[in-house]
Amino acid sequence: MTGVTIVIPTVGRTCLTNVLTDLAAQEPQPAAVYVVDDRSNPDRPLVCDHRVLHSGGRGPAAARNVGWRAADTEWIAFLDDDVRLPDGWISALYDDLRRAGDHVAGVQGGIEVPVSDRPTDWERSTAGLRSAKWATADMAYRRTALEQVGGFDERFPRAYREDAELALRIRQHGWGLVEGERHIVHPVRPEGFWISVRVQRGNADDALMRAIYGRHWRRLADCPPGRLKWHLATVVSAAVALLGSKRAAAGWALLTADFARRRIIPGPRTPGEVVRMLVTSAVLPFVAVWHRARGTWRHRGSVAWTDKVSAVLFDRDGTLVHDVPYNGDPDRVRPVPQAHEALHKLRQAGLAVGVITNQSGIGRGLVSAEEVAAVNKRLDELLGPFDTWQVCPHTEAEGCACRKPASGLVLAAANDLGIAPNQVVVIGDIGSDVDAAKAAGARSILVPNGATRADEVRAAGTVRPDLLSAVEHVLGTGGRR
Known part of the structure; x- marks a missing residue:
């Protein structure tokens, strides 16, 4: 076993500091720690020594999916942000995983809940975690199994039933789940x-x-x-x-x-x-x-639940074609290298392909809707046909629901294709492409270029150096999906 990645979803509660402090004191250290910020509109960034990912406030199931998909280890251990880790927890975790046979997909840690001698109703409710099966307060899963079943069902918006449902689906696929020797402490939250x-x-x-x-x-x-x-x-x-x-x-x-x-x-x-x-x-x-x-x-x-990819949506400027600001001239459309091959691979695999693009030049009066349509038609001739086109003509000041990083273009494309947003992968070159995917419940891959900021690269869950490797990641030929 080469290591384990720790994934901790959070809504920014102060108790997160406690579990991260406990984790920092553990030996040996995990291969990676991902803190997934699941606030929809955070008023301040999370500050910690680990990589922070973002899931757009879609709930702990979606947050955990963002975390494990960004990991590259075979084992991923999920922790709640309000637990405490005793000394030696991570050593016991590694021991649990070494003992797991090849047929075992997940290993649960024990959960201790400190309550008073005559516990309140809320204390007794929280104490139910002691006997809960496969609770992700401390649960480690093989990435192979998570990939096979599509991860957590993101239709569960709360920290409730999403872990039991995943465990059921994994067992239905023939995997085993076992209880380990390690344990964590789950304090009772204020009532x-x-x-x-x-x-x-x-x-x-x-x-x-x-x-x-x-x-x-x-x-x-x-x-x-x-x-x-x-x-x-x-x-x-x-x-x-x-x-x-x-x-x-x-x-x-x-x-x-x-x-x-x-x-x-x-x-x-x-x-x-x-x-x-x-x-x-x-x-x-x-x-x-x-x-x-x-x-x-x-x-x-x-x-x-299934998260089988059915469609890939591309940003236009800077992703499929070289960026020409407010371009209204079809003769200036130049596809990026590998665009033809990448799209051919997707179509050959039976996936739908589409384009989602902000064109605020229309709203600014710098280019007409007809000129943008002509540019899009030229791109269709060079790289198409595309199965869906979604264009936002608004400026940022108009506050529309379609302009990326809002979810409108992604949701409209998914609706046009007749698929669920979680079956969509968005490939783009800047943070607003990634954020639009997250807001819609889709996945994303960032392909950086000269216009991509360093903080956008750090915040993106999945990053690939070029368009072809991004598509190969989707298809599973150049990396796990």
């Missing part, structure tokens, strides 16, 4: 009055699991049974009670009281905790059922 109500949003994710795997998804995914049927009974009783049924009203009261009792008895029974349990026990069933209904509608017809 607010309504925290138990807010986490009910996870019921929408349960709906996605059921849509994909059927009614027995909990057994398949090693997830404990939930209380949805009791919450549903509570909501139905309340609805019937509103119609004037005293029996239904009594049923609602009994169900609510029983739910509150089950949450109060094991806890500290302080006045504050009792009040919180009484109030939230009355509200929680309605919120849970609402999120489950919302998720059921949203995820109807959903199938298992």
Whole structure:
């Protein structure tokens, strides 16, 4: 084993400093550490001694995908940003991975959750991580397995169920998962009055699991049974009670009281905790059922996740052709070296190809829409035909949703091609191309040139020196996809 890459998704919480400090004290050091900033609009950059990647606020599943795809080691270990690492953690990690047989795709670390003698409801909820199967608070996966199944399902927007779903999909592909000897400590985060109500949003994710795997998804995914049927009974009783049924009203009261009792008895029974349990026990069933209904509608017809690449979208100027600022002359169109060969390889592999381009010269009055169309037609003649063209004519000041780094051009192209954004790879030469892909949920490859800034290269997840090597990376002939 040549090393391991550590991937830590974060939304910029201060606790990130703790795990990075713990990691810095470990011996030996990992091959690489990637911190994936998953804030959609960060007010300040993350400052740390490790490489920071960006996932555009699309959730921990997407952030972890950004991290492992940037790695070049066979093993990738995922950590949450709020865990603590005991001395010797990384040595134990390496020992766990050495013991893993060739059929093993993932090795889980143990999770310790410190709680009080009579834990609160929130402490007991967090303590469930102790017995959680395949939780990515500390989970190492082979890159080979992640590539085979397409990584984490990015339809899961929260740190909930995305790890169980990945583990299920990996096992369905014939891989094994085992528990290791190492462990981490997962402190209980501060709890607010309504925290138990807010986490009910996870019921929408349960709906996605059921849509994909059927009614027995909990057994398949090693997830404990939930209380949805009791919450549903509570909501139905309340609805019937509103119609004037005293029996239904009594049923609602009994169900609510029983739910509150089950949450109060094991806890500290302080006045504050009792009040919180009484109030939230009355509200929680309605919120849970609402999120489950919302998720059921949203995820109807959903199938298992795949990230098989179906299309490659290219930036125009500086990527496919030499950049001529505000060009309206078709005779000045000159493809970059390797453009013909790169596009031929993609078409031969059956992938759709398209162009997404900002043309603010139209909005500035420096070039007409007809002149831009003529230039695009010339490019189609030289390198086409392209399966989709998406052009933004606006200036930055107009604040449109299509101008890169916004997601509009990528989403429009995916819609035009009839595919999901996660099946798209964007190849461009500057940071706005990469950011547009991230905002849309697509992947990206940066091919730097003289116009590319050094900070754009550092921030890009995948960088290739030229157009052909970028395409070979997509196809898996010159690097892992």
